[in-house]
Structures are given as C-alpha cells and as structure tokens.
Amino acid sequence: MDQQLPLANIITLGVRDFGREREFYRGLGWPHAFDSNEFTVFELRGALLALFGIDQLGTDARAAPEAGHGGIRSAVIITVDRPEDVDALVRRAREAGATVTKEPTGAEFFEGRDAYFADPEGNYWEVAWSASENAVTAAARRAAGIATDVQPG
Numbered sequence: 001m002d003q004q005l006p007l008a009n010i011i012t013l014g015v016r017d018f019g020r021e022r023e024f025y026r027g028l029g030w031p032h033a034f035d036s037n038e039f040t041v042f043e044l045r046g047a048l049l050a051l052f053g054i055d056q057l058g059t060d061a062r063a064a065p066e067a068g069h070g071g072i073r074s075a076v077i078i079t080v081d082r083p084e085d086v087d088a089l090v091r092r093a094r095e096a097g098a099t100v101t102k103e104p105t106g107a108e109f110f111e112g113r114d115a116y117f118a119d120p121e122g123n124y125w126e127v128a129w130s131a132s133e134n135a136v137t138a139a140a141r142r143a144a145g146i147a148t149d150v151q152p153g
Helices: 019-027 054-061 083-096 136-145
Strands: 010-015 032-035 038-046 047-051 074-078 097-108 112-118 123-132
Touching: 010 019, 010 054, 019 038, 019 047, 047 054, 074 136, 083 097, 083 112, 083 123, 123 136
Parallel strands: 010 047, 074 123
Antiparallel strands: 032 038, 038 047, 097 112, 112 123
16 A cells, blocks of 8 residues: 555445435435445435445444444535525425434534534434635635635645
8 A cells, every 4th residue: 555645435325215215315415336135325415325234234344334323423424615505505405304303504613604414314414614714614625626716734
C-alpha cells in the first residue's frame, strides 16, 4: 500500500427493512449506481451510500448486528452549496418519509445553516451550509474534487 490518504467515500448502512429504506432513498431522487435484491448503492457528490441488510452486514463483518436502543449515535453530513438548499433538501426528505428532528435554522456550532433528519430506521443526516472559508467545508469540497479557493489551514 502506498502512503497516499485512503479513499473512504462509501458509506454503508445496515438496515432492517431493506425495501422500505431503498424506497426512502429513491424518494430523495438520488441516482442508483447499483441495485439488487439485497444490496443497493446511491450516488452522492463525492461519495456513495450503500444499503445492506443488517444481518448480511453482520455476517460479512463477522460481527453481531447492533440491537438499536434509539437515539442518535452518528450522522452523515450532506454539504450543500447555498443556504436555501438546506430547506429544499429537508423538504424533499420529509416528503420521502424522513423524520425531521431539527428544522432548517442558523447553525449553533458554526456559522451557517443546518438541519437534521432521520430516515425511517433512524439513520441521521445533517444538511449543512457554511461559507467556503469554513475549513471543514473547504476540505469536503477538496475531497470531492470541487474547486475551492481556500487552502488547508
């Protein structure tokens, strides 16, 4: 293995109701990169989202599936280009069946706008916009191969 940074841009969610979860993400309008009866992959800008049955994921990883005690344990951040895009994506997620846990608003922990939603099985997503000067936004854009005028800090 060479010394380059690893390419980590596929997020796999182990899901209990594969069909319902697949329909939820289809409802968001994200294009399919691959689809079968047990595994599906959606294209995101700079990453892929894979859905895999929780039991199959456990078998593949040689690990017991998490029992699920409710609440948030993690969130995937979707970075959008404009503040109004936060509202538009949250509206689309709600229409697809999401539970919105934080309506679009001014962000509390950074300068920008954000919101949170959970898919039907409680996988959380944050939709966030911040100015291109934000170091995390700049790094996310670089990682996705999107030009930015901000250099790493």
